[in-house]
Amino acid sequence: MKKLLPILIIAVLVLGFVFVKVWATKGDQQKAADAAATDSQSKTPEKKDADCGCDKAPPDVFATVNGVKIASKDVDEPIKDRIQELQNQVIEARKAQLDFEINSRLLEGEARRLGISPQKLLEREVPQRVIAPTEADARAFYDENKKNIDAEFKDAKSQILGFLLNQRRADEAKKFAERLRLSAKVEVLTDNVTPPETEADRARVFAVVNGIRVTSGDIEEAIKPTVFSIQEQLYDLRKKGLDVKINDLLLDEAAKKKNVTSDALFDAEILPRVKPVTEKEIRKFYDENQEKINAAYDQVRGQILQMLQNREQGNAAAAYAEELRKNAALEIFLRPPDPPVISISIDDRPWIGGAKAPVTIVEFTDFECPSCASTQPVIENLVKEYGDKVKLVAHSFPLEQHKHAFKAAEAAEAAREQGKYWEYTLILFKFQKELEVEKLKTYAGMLGLDRKKFDEALDSGKFVDAVKQELSIGDRIGVASTPSIFINGKRIRERTREGLKAAIEAALKDTAKK
Numbered sequence: 001m002k003k004l005l006p007i008l009i010i011a012v013l014v015l016g017f018v019f020v021k022v023w024a025t026k027g028d029q030q031k032a033a034d035a036a037a038t039d040s041q042s043k044t045p046e047k048k049d050a051d052c053g054c055d056k057a058p059p060d061v062f063a064t065v066n067g068v069k070i071a072s073k074d075v076d077e078p079i080k081d082r083i084q085e086l087q088n089q090v091i092e093a094r095k096a097q098l099d100f101e102i103n104s105r106l107l108e109g110e111a112r113r114l115g116i117s118p119q120k121l122l123e124r125e126v127p128q129r130v131i132a133p134t135e136a137d138a139r140a141f142y143d144e145n146k147k148n149i150d151a152e153f154k155d156a157k158s159q160i161l162g163f164l165l166n167q168r169r170a171d172e173a174k175k176f177a178e179r180l181r182l183s184a185k186v187e188v189l190t191d192n193v194t195p196p197e198t199e200a201d202r203a204r205v206f207a208v209v210n211g212i213r214v215t216s217g218d219i220e221e222a223i224k225p226t227v228f229s230i231q232e233q234l235y236d237l238r239k240k241g242l243d244v245k246i247n248d249l250l251l252d253e254a255a256k257k258k259n260v261t262s263d264a265l266f267d268a269e270i271l272p273r274v275k276p277v278t279e280k281e282i283r284k285f286y287d288e289n290q291e292k293i294n295a296a297y298d299q300v301r302g303q304i305l306q307m308l309q310n311r312e313q314g315n316a317a318a319a320y321a322e323e324l325r326k327n328a329a330l331e332i333f334l335r336p337p338d339p340p341v342i343s344i345s346i347d348d349r350p351w352i353g354g355a356k357a358p359v360t361i362v363e364f365t366d367f368e369c370p371s372c373a374s375t376q377p378v379i380e381n382l383v384k385e386y387g388d389k390v391k392l393v394a395h396s397f398p399l400e401q402h403k404h405a406f407k408a409a410e411a412a413e414a415a416r417e418q419g420k421y422w423e424y425t426l427i428l429f430k431f432q433k434e435l436e437v438e439k440l441k442t443y444a445g446m447l448g449l450d451r452k453k454f455d456e457a458l459d460s461g462k463f464v465d466a467v468k469q470e471l472s473i474g475d476r477i478g479v480a481s482t483p484s485i486f487i488n489g490k491r492i493r494e495r496t497r498e499g500l501k502a503a504i505e506a507a508l509k510d511t512a513k514k
Contacts, residue, residue, distance in 0.1 A: 052087035053094075053195025053220075054227045055234055062242050062334040065249045072334075075241045082237060086230050093226045094193045097219045098206055103177040105209040106184055119465070122173060129172045133164035150292045162400065185210050196220060224340045225478025228491070231337035242334055247321040254324055266317075273316035277308040341489035342477050346393045350421040352380070354388030358511040359488055359504055364395045364474050366482040367409065368402035371495075373429040375483045378497050382504065390504060394421070396467055397474040397482055404435035406467060411440040411454075413463035418449050 063070045076083060104118075111118040138160040142153045149156050187208045195216075196202045202217035220227075255265040282304050286297050293300055344362050363379060365372045383392045396412065398405030408428055415424030427443045428435065437458065444454040457463060474484070485492045485500070488507045492500065 051195060052090040052230075054090045054230050055083075055087060058238070059333045062238065063246060063330065063332045065246055066253065066329050068249060070242060070245050070249075072238075075238055075245060079237050079241055083234060086233055086237075090223070090227055090230050093223050094195065094219055097222050098188075098193050098214065101214045101218055101222070102186060102188070102207050102209050103180075105212050105214070106177060106180040106186070109184070109210055109212075110180055119469075122176075125176050126169055126172045129175075130165070130168045133161055133168065135161075137161075137164055159400065193219065221343075222476075224342055228337060228340050229478060235334070235336050238334055239336075242332070246325070246330070247317070250321055250324040250328060270313070270316050270320050273319060274309075274312050275316075277305055277312060281308060339490040342486065342491070344395075344477060344486060344489065345473055349393050349395060350416055351391055351393045352422060353383045353386075353391040355391070357386075357389055357391035359386070359390045359507045361390060361392045361504075362395060362486040363392065364397035364479045364482055364484040366397055366399050366402055366405045367412065367425065367428040368405040368432050368435060369399065369482045370432070372483045373432055375485075375495050376425075376429055378495070378500065379485070382497065382500055386504065389508065394425070395473060396470045397479055397484065398467065398471070399482060407437060407458070408435045408440060409467045409470065410461070410463045411444070411458055413466050414454050414457040415444060415447070415449060417457065418454065420447050420449060423447055424449075 058072050058076075060072055061069050062072050062075055107118045107121065111121045114121065116124075135157070138157050139153065141160050141164060142149060142156060185208075188206070189208070190206050193206060196204065202215065202220060204216040205213045206216060206219065207214040251262060251265060254269075255262045258265060260268070282301060283297070285304050285308065286293065286300065346360070346362060361379060361383070363376075365376070379392060383390050396409035398409045412421060412425050412428065415421055424443065424447060427446065428440075431439065431443070440458060441451065441455055445451055483495065485495065487500075487503045488510070490503075490507075492503045494500065494503070
């Protein structure tokens with residue numbers, strides 16, 4: 001499940017608990033990306049000569065269809081502005097990451113001097129300076145951004161308040177960083193934070209903070225998730241454009257073979273395949289989206305009907321094109337990006353499977369997320385199937401929109417303290433619509449846990465910091481939805497049993513080669 005937040009306010013909400021999880025100016029990276037995306041809606045992006053280091057030499061030809069070449073430039077031309085926007089986001093992210101690395105070292109140095117953790121230092125310096133936003137502040141924000149928020153004020157208020165609070169925390173944390181800079185020796189050696197051209201280039205020094213170097217390698221390692229996300233978006237853009245061109249070529253060829261126009265072919269081959277839209281389907285769509293539509297059924301029925309009819313026509317055209325593809329000489333040279341290997345902390349986390357397994361699955365989960373509940377038994381069954389070859393490590397990642405998820409993650413830690421993490425989380429997934437605090441305590445009793453110890457841990461917030469640390473780990477590697485699954489450091493998008501098994505087999509083959 002993804003974070004269900006309006007795109008306009010994602011930028012700071014992803015910093016949830018920013019002052020205790022990460023150095024606040026980390027948010028500048030996301031803000032820069034969001035600002036670039038938002039700005040692009042109103043004007044053509046300014047061209048930049050800088051290299052994003054995220055789009056290395058796509059092939060000159062993306063595909064051939066019955067001997068006809070589809071050149072990359074023909075696919076890229078209609079989407080060149082969006083491609084530039086995405087590339088610029090990486091350029092801005094790299095610049096923001098340098099600031100983050102500098103501020104992180106300042107924070108760590110000051111924390112060492114005081115003999116406390118960086119997290120405790122932020123807790124001490126930031127919250128007391130933050131003025132909590134009021135309902136009036138939330139209303140003003142809502143009124144200003146209403147067109148971008150698909151919810152009524154009463155439903156969005158808590159998220160807006162959280163956004164405004166996190167924004168103020170980020171601002172105060174940034175001010176704290178600026179105060180630390182005044183008393184530190186910081187040398188920024190370049191204004192042009194460029195990607196490395198060679199492996200040796202990663203040793204370039206971009207800044208020195210109290211004698212500690214910040215290198216190109218530090219920057220590149222940190223922005224791996226951002227770069228890969230942009231690469232995926234670039235691939236998806238090109239794949240959609242390429243599919244359209246392939247289908248157009250095939251449809252044109254089919255029309256010529258039948259000696260008819262493309263319109264006549266559409267009428268003869270595609271229209272008969274279009275499934276009629278029923279009144280029940282129109283009503284179902286309206287009911288499922290009523291909160292977003294915000295209008296009476298009779299007012300929007302015609303628009304919904306037209307939209308559903310267009311969708312059915314698109315499905316029919318795609319099905320016909322797929323039939324044509326089967327009989328065509330088709331070669332596709334455009335390839336999806338290979339996910340990077342990301343270093344993920346698994347120290348002191350619950351695990352099952354082989355202690356020295358060659359394959360490690362790391363899962364970020366939310367106990368209130370339906371997708372997590374359905375995926376969990378699939379993963380655990382695969383771990384049993386592979387025995388000592390696979391190890392499963394669990395991380396909590398409670399999403400903002402799930403009211404009880406954070407407390408449920410605390411409860412899971414309290415159960416782990418008594419050696420019953422996996423048994424307890426099984427109950428959480430089974431009863432994920434009933435995760436109120438009293439229910440969480442009841443489930444502990446069902447497992448025979450020491451209720452006094454468990455209840456005290458839950459009531460005192462003993463594991464709050466541990467869950468915040470979990471969120472920090474996930475945020476740092478780009479987790480934004482649950483379940484997020486990594487196999488030997490590579491993010492896996494396919495969560496079916498077949499897809500996960502294929503990824504495990506691939507990982508086993510890779511480790512066997514080493």
